[in-house]
Amino acid sequence: MLPYGRQTVDEADRRAVLEVLESDWLTTGPKVSEFEQAFADFTGSREAVAVCNGTAALHAAMFAIGIEPGDEVIVPAMTFASSANSIVFQGGTPVFVDVDPETLLIDPEKVEEKITPRTKAVMAVDYAGQPCDYQALRLVAERSGLILIADASHSLGAACHGKPVGSLADLNAFSLHPVKPMTTGEGGVITTDDSQFAERMRLFRNHGITTDHRQREAQGSWFYEMVELGYNYRITDFQCALGLSQLKKLPEWIRRRQEIAGAYNRAFADIPTIEPLKVKSDIEHGCHIYVIQLDLEHLSMGRAEIFRALRAEGIGVNVHYIPVHLHPFYRERFGTGPGLCPVAEAAYERILTLPLFPSMTENDVSDVITAVGKVMNYEARV
Numbered sequence: 001m002l003p004y005g006r007q008t009v010d011e012a013d014r015r016a017v018l019e020v021l022e023s024d025w026l027t028t029g030p031k032v033s034e035f036e037q038a039f040a041d042f043t044g045s046r047e048a049v050a051v052c053n054g055t056a057a058l059h060a061a062m063f064a065i066g067i068e069p070g071d072e073v074i075v076p077a078m079t080f081a082s083s084a085n086s087i088v089f090q091g092g093t094p095v096f097v098d099v100d101p102e103t104l105l106i107d108p109e110k111v112e113e114k115i116t117p118r119t120k121a122v123m124a125v126d127y128a129g130q131p132c133d134y135q136a137l138r139l140v141a142e143r144s145g146l147i148l149i150a151d152a153s154h155s156l157g158a159a160c161h162g163k164p165v166g167s168l169a170d171l172n173a174f175s176l177h178p179v180k181p182m183t184t185g186e187g188g189v190i191t192t193d194d195s196q197f198a199e200r201m202r203l204f205r206n207h208g209i210t211t212d213h214r215q216r217e218a219q220g221s222w223f224y225e226m227v228e229l230g231y232n233y234r235i236t237d238f239q240c241a242l243g244l245s246q247l248k249k250l251p252e253w254i255r256r257r258q259e260i261a262g263a264y265n266r267a268f269a270d271i272p273t274i275e276p277l278k279v280k281s282d283i284e285h286g287c288h289i290y291v292i293q294l295d296l297e298h299l300s301m302g303r304a305e306i307f308r309a310l311r312a313e314g315i316g317v318n319v320h321y322i323p324v325h326l327h328p329f330y331r332e333r334f335g336t337g338p339g340l341c342p343v344a345e346a347a348y349e350r351i352l353t354l355p356l357f358p359s360m361t362e363n364d365v366s367d368v369i370t371a372v373g374k375v376m377n378y379e380a381r382v
């Protein structure tokens with residue numbers, strides 16, 4: 001089965017990790033700050049804070065901006081659960097907003113309608129690797145004094161109006177899970193130009209303690225103070241060594257992802273029952289996932305059947321995502337449910353994610369195209 005996404009790990013990556021395993025620092029050593037600096041440089045931001053996963057990155061961002069009970073954060077329904085969960089971790093209320101039907105990205109006009117006196121922030125999600133309209137979102141946020149957060153888990157390496165993702169929102173959170181654009185096994189990073197936010201997040205990832213063990217050792221001191229309720233959200237040194245090695249290859253991987261997406265676009269242009277997501281002009285697409293929308297009105301099979309038919313062909317299709325407000329937790333805790341975000345709900349019924357990752361061979365790509373053609377042509381004849 002060809003998976004929808006997978007990591008690329010080479011000999012240089014393995015050597016980088018081994019080197020750290022043989023050194024003195026397994027965690028919070030020199031590689032963490034080296035990786036943070038490289039990540040900040042890559043994303044054109046002043047500060048990068050590395051943590052143990054993307055969910056922790058989002059949580060740290062919610063802590064940094066001071067989300068607390070009573071605060072609302074606007075978040076799109078079409079995302080992974082942890083975008084919204086990070087708001088709830090801090091006692092905040094996620095306010096789900098609908099998406100654009102063609103891009104499935106947060107709709108800035110609909111964001112405006114959701115703003116109340118309790119709104120503190122807007123969290124945009126660069127769904128599929130396409131950056132949101134940060135110019136429009138910035139205007140909306142500034143008019144109401146809101147902080148703009150990017151869940152950029154899909155879009156590392158992408159850009160908008162020539163500016164790299166990571167420099168587009170006040171805080172930008174990344175995931176380094178193996179299916180994401182690059183990996184540290186598990187991992188996450190938050191970028192920001194605000195040194196106070198960065199300092200709060202460094203505190204937060206280390207139990208809320210003001211110094212780390214390396215700093216105390218350097219000072220020859222045992223004393224430390226816990227000044228906030230933080231977590232152990234640290235990332236290890238060997239993960240950051242892997243991250244440094246992976247980051248060097250990222251631009252080439254993005255280029256390969258774009259090439260595969262281009263091949264899919266050309267192949268599916270003639271199949272009227274398939275609509276790829278719309279790509280806006282003036283963006284550099286990260287091509288994290290390749291999502292098609294099925295024209296179910298002109299198909300006799302449902303999405304579930306097409307899903308099964310493609311799986312039977314060895315194509316590991318997937319569905320991203322079940323709208324978050326439809327999950328039982330959110331229905332029960334926040335009273336959300338069907339009808340709240342109709343565009344996301346309708347899209348959910350007809351989306352499929354096809355395999356897309358840099359190490360796919362030309363054969364893999366043509367296998368996907370052939371299988372999709374087979375399943376859909378069969379449909380066309382019905």
Ligand SMILES: *Cc1c(COP(=O)(O)O)cnc(C)c1O
Nearest residue numbers: 053054055080082153175176177
């Ligand atoms: C992967 C992902 C996350 C969570 O990242 P983890 O590293 O798995 O914790 C959050 N939001 C989105 C949109 C994601 O795709």
